[in-house]
Amino acid sequence: MDIVERFLRYTKINTTTNREAGAAGIMPSNPVEMELAKLLENELKELGLKDIKRRENSITTAILPSNSSKKLPSVAFFAHLDTSAEQKNDTKAQIVSYKGGDITLNKELNIVMKESEFPELKNYVGDDIIVTDGTSLLGADDKAAIASIMNALQFFVQNPDIEHGDVVACFLPDEEQGLRGAKALNISEINTDFGYCLDCCGIGEFIYENWNAGDAVVTFTGQSAHPMNAKGKLINSLLMAHKFISMLPGGEAPEYTENREGYYWVKELSGNSAKTVLKLDVREFNEKKYSERMQFLQNLADSCSKLWGDGRVNIKLADRYKNVYNYLSEGENSLPIVAAKKAYESLGITPKVIPMRGGYDGSVISEKGIPCPNIFTGAHNFHSIYEYLPVKSLYASTNVVKEIIKNLAK
Numbered sequence: 420m421d422i423v424e425r426f427l428r429y430t431k432i433n434t435t436t437n438r439e440a441g442a443a444g445i446m447p448s449n450p451v452e453m454e455l456a457k458l459l460e461n462e463l464k465e466l467g468l469k470d471i472k473r474r475e476n477s478i479t480t481a482i483l484p485s486n487s488s489k490k491l492p493s494v495a496f497f498a499h500l501d502t503s504a505e506q507k508n509d510t511k512a513q514i515v516s517y518k519g520g521d522i523t524l525n526k527e528l529n530i531v532m533k534e535s536e537f538p539e540l541k542n543y544v545g546d547d548i549i550v551t552d553g554t555s556l557l558g559a560d561d562k563a564a565i566a567s568i569m570n571a572l573q574f575f576v577q578n579p580d581i582e583h584g585d586v587v588a589c590f591l592p593d594e595e596q597g598l599r600g601a602k603a604l605n606i607s608e609i610n611t612d613f614g615y616c617l618d619c620c621g622i623g624e625f626i627y628e629n630w631n632a633g634d635a636v637v638t639f640t641g642q643s644a645h646p647m648n649a650k651g652k653l654i655n656s657l658l659m660a661h662k663f664i665s666m667l668p669g670g671e672a673p674e675y676t677e678n679r680e681g682y683y684w685v686k687e688l689s690g691n692s693a694k695t696v697l698k699l700d701v702r703e704f705n706e707k708k709y710s711e712r713m714q715f716l717q718n719l720a721d722s723c724s725k726l727w728g729d730g731r732v733n734i735k736l737a738d739r740y741k742n743v744y745n746y747l748s749e750g751e752n753s754l755p756i757v758a759a760k761k762a763y764e765s766l767g768i769t770p771k772v773i774p775m776r777g778g779y780d781g782s783v784i785s786e787k788g789i790p791c792p793n794i795f796t797g798a799h800n801f802h803s804i805y806e807y808l809p810v811k812s813l814y815a816s817t818n819v820v821k822e823i824i825k826n827l828a829k
């Protein structure tokens with residue numbers, strides 16, 4: 420099967436993540452994710468892969484066993500089954516042959532992708548681009564990755580003379596809601612030396628650094644009183660929360676930071692004068708600085724407690740995921756990084772290394788013991804009706820997967 424046909428086939432299965440079901444502990448959060456998992460299971464069987472397992476939570480794995488007499492490094496490739504909740508409609512993908520300028524996605528509804536808003540379109544003049552009809556997202560995040568991995572597996576099945584080590588494919592549900600699938604993964608069932616997620620952006624991009632991420636829930640307990648005789652009695656928890664927020668370092672917020680700059684994100688605030696709950700996200704690339712940020716919040720809560728009385732301020736801190744770079748023991752020289760860069764370069768693709776201001780399944784998988792950088796699928800504008808996938812980038816993505824596997828045998 421041609422990779423484009425394969426990709427289009429996957430996009431027709433509408434696997435929008437369901438946050439309500441996810442919050443209730445259901446996995447996969449959308450039963451349609453299981454439909455996609457079943458389709459993949461059948462395709463893996465047709466390819467003749469080994470140890471094919473589709474679990475009740477829809478996590479699906481298979482092995483392409485080594486065909487070498489040498490002991491070669493084993494590698495896994497990961498993609499997620501669900502698509503983001505921003506758009507729920509069925510995807511109606513279309514292929515346009517891009518001549519430059521704006522792209523009309525939907526004539527009837529007058530939905531246009533403007534070159535002025537998406538200037539990187541200029542890189543694809545003369546190419547075929549897969550776009551939406553303006554009423555849904557494309558789901559290239561992450562079905563381009565699934566297509567890329569499946570196509571690479573097909574290649575090695577059809578070319579048995581090309582030497583390779585053990586290759587594991589793993590498809591995970593519910594990445595779009597707190598990396599739930601990766602968290603549920605029993606890592607001992609993967610058991611490779613390292614792995615790659617395919618879950619990012621434009622051709623050439625390569626990620627092996629992401630946030631150290633944590634969050635804080637601060638509860639302020641006041642004392643309510645009727646305003647007619649509140650003097651000296653009312654303790655307003657809303658105003659405590661307000662003061663607490665005003666003591667956070669100015670400018671260290673998502674809207675003022677970029678690249679490797681960390682932040683505190685005042686994410687949610689709800690309450691009344693008796694009780695107010697403040698939720699904060701803490702993000703930092705450097706592990707030491709991350710610990711300092713978490714400690715700062717603890718100290719601030721402690722000082723406020725001293726000021727306003729015991730029990731008035733309660734803070735709960737939790738670590739969510741870590742920077743993948745922490746797990747690449749030789750840093751830039753570690754094999755997962757070197758092997759991917761070599762694959763890019765042998766295809767004439769310049770690696771664009773970017774620190775990812777977010778998390779991806781690899782953050783969790785790395786923490787569980789399989790170092791897992793993130794390579795490109797070639798798609799742009801994730802989570803949006805303007806999501807698109809240049810066909811040549813999709814080919815480049817699957818070629819990187821093939822090259823990595825080939826190079827590991829050398």
Ligand SMILES: [Zn+2]
Nearest residue numbers: 560561594618
């Ligand atoms: Zn994704």
